[in-house]
Amino acid sequence: MIIVYWAFLLAITAFSTSSYAGDTLSRINETQTVRCGYVEYSPALIKDMKTGIWSGFNADIMKEVGQRLDLKVEFSSPTGWATVVADLNTKKFDMLCSGFWVHPNVGKFALFSRPFIFQPVFVVARANDARFDHPLDLNSPDLKMVALEGDNPVNIAKADFPKAKILELPNMTDFSQVLVNVADGRADFTIVDAYTFGAYAKNNPGKLKLINTHHPVRVYPVSFVFNSNDSVFRDAVNAALDEMILDGTMDKIFQKIDIYPHAFYRATIPYKDPSATP
Numbered sequence: 001m002i003i004v005y006w007a008f009l010l011a012i013t014a015f016s017t018s019s020y021a022g023d024t025l026s027r028i029n030e031t032q033t034v035r036c037g038y039v040e041y042s043p044a045l046i047k048d049m050k051t052g053i054w055s056g057f058n059a060d061i062m063k064e065v066g067q068r069l070d071l072k073v074e075f076s077s078p079t080g081w082a083t084v085v086a087d088l089n090t091k092k093f094d095m096l097c098s099g100f101w102v103h104p105n106v107g108k109f110a111l112f113s114r115p116f117i118f119q120p121v122f123v124v125a126r127a128n129d130a131r132f133d134h135p136l137d138l139n140s141p142d143l144k145m146v147a148l149e150g151d152n153p154v155n156i157a158k159a160d161f162p163k164a165k166i167l168e169l170p171n172m173t174d175f176s177q178v179l180v181n182v183a184d185g186r187a188d189f190t191i192v193d194a195y196t197f198g199a200y201a202k203n204n205p206g207k208l209k210l211i212n213t214h215h216p217v218r219v220y221p222v223s224f225v226f227n228s229n230d231s232v233f234r235d236a237v238n239a240a241l242d243e244m245i246l247d248g249t250m251d252k253i254f255q256k257i258d259i260y261p262h263a264f265y266r267a268t269i270p271y272k273d274p275s276a277t278p
Helices: 002-016 024-031 057-068 084-089 152-160 176-183 194-203 231-246 249-255
Strands: 033-038 072-078 095-101 110-112 117-126 144-148 165-169 189-193 208-211 218-227
Touching: 024 033, 024 231, 033 057, 033 084, 057 072, 057 095, 057 231, 057 249, 084 095, 084 110, 084 218, 095 231, 110 231, 117 152, 117 176, 117 194, 144 152, 144 176, 152 165, 152 189, 152 218, 165 176, 176 189, 176 194, 176 208, 189 194, 194 208, 218 231, 231 249
Parallel strands: 033 072, 033 095, 144 165, 144 189
Antiparallel strands: 095 218, 110 218, 117 189, 117 208, 117 218
């Protein structure tokens, strides 16, 4: 904690001499509070409407980050995945405190923290669809994938299997309907993370299956997002995240939600003890 705290003090000092003095980090230093933008979803971030208490892995991580930087953390502003950058630019909040799949395109306009977890996504098909029991070429006009309009699976399909048909549901559709469309036969497959699949399968046993869990279609780094000018503040948060990974805190947080296989891959920080016996 001492190392990270001093890293944060150095960040404040460096930031005060920059052309961005008086911006995010100066305000945080003055108020001792981080204003979090957030997207509420399980198991990452859920608010108890009776008590006002936040739970989920994003809440746990940010509580630890706040403690290690001697700051108060407030989940103050709801946002949407498509409006994160705009909201950061208008100072609606100081950082996005909901885990965000890292996209190179977004990186042109905002900063990402170091990944604190990685999330794989897999092909999901009907449990009784024998075509998927063996390696199957998804780049076929005989197959139809279902996804939300503009969501990542649409981009994956266009890149990896452009000949497959795509059934796009309206963007605001509840994601469970994507899986329902596969289960009911309106589409042959979709692409989804293992936690979302597991939650669906728990309530709908025997309807769907994950395909080829040893080879995910994609693996996404999951990070927090910052305004493009806030590199010093981002690095202070990174110091806290690094410490949490190295001291085992991050692993303890994710052990609490390790209820479905293949849902989250752990982030590591490689190092070597030269005196260790090979």
